[in-house]
Amino acid sequence: MPSRLLLCVRRSTASDGAGSATLVTLRLPSEIECIEEVVELVTRHCLAGQGAAARIRFRLQVVLSEALSNAIVRGNREDRAKWVDVRAELGPDVIRLEVTDEGPGFDPSAVPEPIRPEQLDEANGRGLFLIRKLVDAVEFNERGNSICMTLRRP
């Protein structure tokens, strides 16, 4: 089956030589089977040229997988007519990852903490918690259908 991923990579260097930035955008259909491939592709671009980056690689893989899963399953309800957009801004010091779905959005402040003893036996509800623990900053747009995660490079 041909891949339905639309990938675009733009590299730019600041005119004053202060550093370079890369913008990676990617659009994927609402299919959970696509998630691993997208995580692999985006991680490869985020860490291109970085040698000993194992720690940030793991964090990137987990939070991107989490955000894509939320977007596809909860946001777009696995409706294959709907898309998920990924935008990664790669600077010298930070990586900013934005994942946007076409769903109605949700209120992130209403998601309960999953680590209370009575919650431990629950199968769901750890995704957003893990994202918050593994990145340096998390923001949502007002509608709640777009998450922006910032990771500082080591």
Next chain:
Amino acid sequence: MGFHQIKDASGVAVVQVEGQLVVGNRQELKDLVQAALDRGERRLLIDFSRTGYIDSSGLGALVSMSKKIREAGGELRLSGLNEDLRSLFELTKLDTLFAIAETPKQALASF
């Protein structure tokens, strides 16, 4: 990539997670464990020595499998978590829910 199931000489059903345990394949692992329970297996080990990353759906699948195994009167052990993988269990406090051994050998010895 996927799940590799073997039966240890001591009679423990061992499942090795090769690659990722994520929303896209967690059902496959749950089905494997259910099939093992249906066959009468009661001692199960899931080994992560060859695992890249786990997402929250993968963690959730482990929680529900653990419950099923307990209800069937069985025991589940986990092994082979590297520092990154272990941190996921610690952050979510799931290290308090599972019996986690450093290596598969240690896990097998603990049954």
